[in-house]
Amino acid sequence: MSVLPYLVAGWLFLVGCHGLVTSRNLVHAVACLTVTQSATYVLLLAVGFRAGATAPVFSDIPVGTRVVDPVVQALTLTDIVVSATITAVLLALTIQIHKRHGTVNPDELRALRD
Amino acid sequence: MSPRARLVLFAAVTPVFAVLFFLAARGLPSFGSDFHPYGDRAVAVAIEQRATDNVVSSVNFDQRAVDTLGEEFILFGSVIGTLVLLRPSPEERQVGQRSAGRVLPTTRLAGYLLLPVSVLVGLYVIAHGQLSPGGGFQGGVVLATGWHLLYVAGRYLAMRRAAPPTVLEITESLGAAAFAAVGLAGLGLGGAFLANVLPTGSRGELLSGGTVPLLNAAVGVEVAAAVVLLLAAFLEQAVVLRRVDYQDQR
Numbered sequence: 001m002s003v004l005p006y007l008v009a010g011w012l013f014l015v016g017c018h019g020l021v022t023s024r025n026l027v028h029a030v031a032c033l034t035v036t037q038s039a040t041y042v043l044l045l046a047v048g049f050r051a052g053a054t055a056p057v058f059s060d061i062p063v064g065t066r067v068v069d070p071v072v073q074a075l076t077l078t079d080i081v082v083s084a085t086i087t088a089v090l091l092a093l094t095i096q097i098h099k100r101h102g103t104v105n106p107d108e109l110r111a112l113r114d
Numbered sequence: 115m116s117p118r119a120r121l122v123l124f125a126a127v128t129p130v131f132a133v134l135f136f137l138a139a140r141g142l143p144s145f146g147s148d149f150h151p152y153g154d155r156a157v158a159v160a161i162e163q164r165a166t167d168n169v170v171s172s173v174n175f176d177q178r179a180v181d182t183l184g185e186e187f188i189l190f191g192s193v194i195g196t197l198v199l200l201r202p203s204p205e206e207r208q209v210g211q212r213s214a215g216r217v218l219p220t221t222r223l224a225g226y227l228l229l230p231v232s233v234l235v236g237l238y239v240i241a242h243g244q245l246s247p248g249g250g251f252q253g254g255v256v257l258a259t260g261w262h263l264l265y266v267a268g269r270y271l272a273m274r275r276a277a278p279p280t281v282l283e284i285t286e287s288l289g290a291a292a293f294a295a296v297g298l299a300g301l302g303l304g305g306a307f308l309a310n311v312l313p314t315g316s317r318g319e320l321l322s323g324g325t326v327p328l329l330n331a332a333v334g335v336e337v338a339a340a341v342v343l344l345l346a347a348f349l350e351q352a353v354v355l356r357r358v359d360y361q362d363q364r
Contacts, residue, residue, distance in 0.1 A: 002146070006139035013135075014128055021124045022117065048153065051146035056157060056169040059245045059318060063161055067169070069153030070160075074173035078185045081251055085192035088344050092199040095351055099203065107117060 009043035012036070026094040026104040030087055037083045041076050048072035165314040166323035171243045175250075175329040179308040183293055186333060190290050193340045197279075200347040206355045217268035225267025232260030240334035244323035250330040254337025261342055270353055279346060282339045289336025296328050 016036030023029040048069030054061060056070035098104050115123075143149045160172035174182050202208070236257030243249030264273040300309035308325075315322035 002144035003136070003139045003142075005145045006142060007136065010132065010135040010139070014131065017128075018124060021120045024117075046145060047142065048150065049146050050148060050150060050153075055247065056153075057167060057245075057247055058161060058169070059167040067153075067157060069150040069156075070169035070173050071152045071156050071178075073170045074178060077170065077174060077251060078181060081185055082188055085189050089192045089195045089199070092196040092347070095348075096199055 005046040005049070006043060009039045009046060011039075012042055013039035024105050024107065026097065026106060027091070029106065030090045030094065033090070034083060034087060037079070037086075040079055044072040044076045044079065161317070163314070164310060164323055164326075165317045165319075166326055167245050167317055168243065168247065168249070170247075171249050171326055171330065172323065175243075175326045175333075176310050176323070179297070179325075179329065182329070182333070183297060183308070186290055186293055186336060189337065189340055190286070193286065193343055196344055197347055200351055202350075202355055208354050209356045222267045225263040225269075229260055229263045229267075232256060232263065236260055236334075236338070240330055241320065241327070243330040244326045245318065245320070250333025251337050253330075254334040255341055257334070257338040258341035258345065261338075262345060265349065270349070274346070277342060277346075279343060282343045282346070286336050286339035286343060289332050289334075289339060292332035293329055293336070296325055296332065300325065 013036055016032050016034075016039065019032030019035060020029055023032060048071070050066060050068050053066040053068045056067040056073065058065075058067075061067075094104055097109065101109060103109065156173050156177060157169050159177060160166045160169040164172055164176055166172035166176065236253045236255075236259075238253070239248035239256055240250055240253030243253065261273070261277070264270075264276075297308040300311050301307045303309070304311040310324040310326075312324040312328070314324045321327060
């Protein structure tokens with residue numbers, strides 16, 4: 001089943017989306033968004049995998065060794081940094097929402113008051 | 115939209131997505147295949163032309179350095195956004211020197227012992243980004259984590275005094291500006307923004323890879339300052355600020 005690793009990424013995406021849909025707490029929703037985004041890490045790294053290859057760092061392996069794709073690994077690093085920064089901003093928003101409205105349940109935030 | 119309606123919509127859309135995603139995955143090169151044209155070219159450039167052992171660093175800080183500049187400014191922007199969102203509101207007061215609470219002596223000792231170790235590891239990871247797995251982003255986070263061992267050891271106020279937010283903000287801006295300055299130097303000397311204009315040295319040396327170590331250092335400084343600033347803003351919310359009277363303000 002050479003498709004299976006890609007399907008893991010799709011499954012992670014759907015699990016994260018399900019968490020977002022059913023979330024009753026904004027902190028939980030932010031964590032679900034992180035799970036959803038981690039699907040992209042799995043997909044990228046799965047695309048870059050090469051059977052029997054090692055990490056693309058040549059300080060201790062001879063040149064010409066089979067290595068996995070370094071381009072998607074660099075993309076994944078960018079992805080993780082962006083995910084972390086988004087999480088920080090969303091958690092800051094959650095703190096402000098809790099201060100203004102006294103709740104972090106998205107269903108109780110029907111109208112933007114104040 | 116009610117929670118139930120959301121769930122129904124999700125249940126209706128999920129099978130469609132699942133089928134489309136399955137078909138798309140079937141169209142990808144099979145898992146573990148040898149077909150990696152971009153990867154092969156990136157490895158060839160990094161090893162033969164740029165003497166950068168860590169090809170991921172070469173991609174991030176040399177071959178795709180413009181993307182990393184964008185990524186760095188996303189980080190910069192999000193730190194500004196978080197600090198603006200978390201600034202104290204009028205109804206909040208800073209409570210004075212609250213005691214650190216009860217910190218076990220062993221926790222305190224572990225914090226003090228691990229602080230120099232993690233700072234050293236962070237600097238090592240930043241400095242060796244062109245040689246071994248790591249680089250500015252990873253090392254910067256390790257540095258910032260090590261710094262927060264002071265909080266774990268119960269020295270919150272000492273931590274705040276040793277690195278005031280203004281100093282951190284300036285440090286972070288200088289890190290971001292240094293990245294752009296290296297890019298402009300490339301434009302002036304090499305004819306392209308972020309061109310790798312420094313001599314690349316030979317593979318395996320600490321100063322190999324041309325501008326890669328410089329950019330790693332700039333990113334390391336910025337990320338460390340940014341993470342300390344972010345965590346300081348959240349810690350301030352948790353430790354220092356208290357609402358004066360919630361009900362009266364509404």
